[in-house]
Amino acid sequence: MILALSKFSSVRIGDPEKVDRILNAMRKAGPNTVQVISDFDMTLTRFAFNGKRCPTCHNILDNSKLISEECKEQLKELLNTYYPIEIDSTRSVEDKLPFMVEWWTKAHNLMVQQKIKKDLLATAVKESDAMLRDGYKGLFDHLKEQNIPLLVFSAGIGDVLEEVIRQAGVFYPNVKVISNYMDFDETGTLQAFKGELIHTYNKREGALLNTGLFEELNDRHNVLLMGDSLGDLNMADGVQNMDNILKIGYLNDKVDAWMETYLNSYDIVLVKDETMEVPNAILHYITGSQ
Numbered sequence: 001m002i003l004a005l006s007k008f009s010s011v012r013i014g015d016p017e018k019v020d021r022i023l024n025a026m027r028k029a030g031p032n033t034v035q036v037i038s039d040f041d042m043t044l045t046r047f048a049f050n051g052k053r054c055p056t057c058h059n060i061l062d063n064s065k066l067i068s069e070e071c072k073e074q075l076k077e078l079l080n081t082y083y084p085i086e087i088d089s090t091r092s093v094e095d096k097l098p099f100m101v102e103w104w105t106k107a108h109n110l111m112v113q114q115k116i117k118k119d120l121l122a123t124a125v126k127e128s129d130a131m132l133r134d135g136y137k138g139l140f141d142h143l144k145e146q147n148i149p150l151l152v153f154s155a156g157i158g159d160v161l162e163e164v165i166r167q168a169g170v171f172y173p174n175v176k177v178i179s180n181y182m183d184f185d186e187t188g189t190l191q192a193f194k195g196e197l198i199h200t201y202n203k204r205e206g207a208l209l210n211t212g213l214f215e216e217l218n219d220r221h222n223v224l225l226m227g228d229s230l231g232d233l234n235m236a237d238g239v240q241n242m243d244n245i246l247k248i249g250y251l252n253d254k255v256d257a258w259m260e261t262y263l264n265s266y267d268i269v270l271v272k273d274e275t276m277e278v279p280n281a282i283l284h285y286i287t288g289s290q
C-alpha cells in the first residue's frame with residue numbers, strides 16, 4: 001500500500017513504517033471496526049478551484065444575498081484580520097485561542113443582526129461556489145455501502161454544511177455532524193447560535209462534550225481521521241479504547257512554513273491536493289475492496 005501511495009505526487013509521509021503498520025492492522029480488523037472522522041471546510045471541500053479560493057461554510061453566507069453590502073465589508077475585514085492569525089506558523093495555539101473566539105463571536109453576532117431566514121439557506125448554498133473535493137461521491141458511497149460511520153466535525157456552520165452535503169446527494173444515514181448550529185425563532189429567523197462555540201482550536205473540548213455520539217460507535221476502535229488544520233488532530237479525542245488511528249492532513253496553504261509540523265503531526269500529508277483520491281485508495285485497502 002505504501003508503494004501505491006507513493007505514486008500520488010501530493011503524498012508526503014514522515015514515518016512510512018508506522019503508516020504501513022496501521023494500515024495493515026486496520027485492514028486485518030475489518031470494516032466493522034472502522035469509523036471515519038473528518039473536518040469539513042478545506043478537508044471535505046476544495047480549498048481552491050481554477051486558482052480561486054473556494055468558500056468555507058461561513059463564506060457561503062458572507063458572500064450571499066442574505067447579507068447586506070455593509071455587513072459583507074465587516075465580515076471581510078474580520079476574515080482579513082483573523083485568518084492570517086489562524087494560519088500563522090510562528091504563533092502557538094494557546095496564543096491564537098482568544099483571537100479565534102473573537103472572530104467566531106463577532107461573525108456570528110453580525111449574522112444574527114442580518115436576521116437570516118432559515119428557508120433561504122438552501123438557495124445561498126445553491127448559488128455559492130462551494131465544492132466538495134473531486135472523488136467525494138466515491139468516498140461517501142463507499143462508506144455507506146460498507147456501513148462505516150462518517151462523523152463530520154466542523155467549526156463551520158452545521159446548517160450550511162448539511163445543505164452542501166444534501167445538495168451533493170450524499171447526506172446518507174451513516175453521516176453524523178458535530179458543528180455550530182443556528183438557532184431560529186418561530187418565524188424561521190436566526191436569533192442565536194446553539195450550544196458551545198466550536199472554533200478551529202477547541203475541537204478537543206467539542207469532542208469531549210459530544211461523547212454520546214462517540215458512544216454509539218463504541219465498538220469501532222479504528223479511526224481514519226481527516227483534517228486540514230492542527231486543531232483537527234483532536235477530533236477523535238472522544239473515542240474510547242482506540243486501537244489504531246491514521247491521520248490524513250490536507251496541507252493547503254503556507255506549505256513551506258507548515259511542512260515539518262504537519263509531517264510530525266499527521267501520518268500522511270497531502271500537499272495542495274484537491275481530491276479524495278488518497279483517502280479513497282486507503283479506504284478501499286482497509287475494507288479489502290481493491
Ligand SMILES: Nc1ccn([C@@H]2O[C@H](COP(=O)(O)O)[C@@H](O)[C@H]2O)c(=O)n1
Binds near residue numbers: 079229
Ligand atoms: N467567520 C469565520 C470563521 C471561520 N472561518 C473558517 O472556517 C473554518 C472552520 O471550519 P472547519 O470545517 O474547517 O472546522 C476555518 O478554517 C476558518 O478559516 C471562516 O471562514 N469565517
Ligand SMILES: [Mg+2]
Binds near residue numbers: 040042
Ligand atoms: Mg478545515
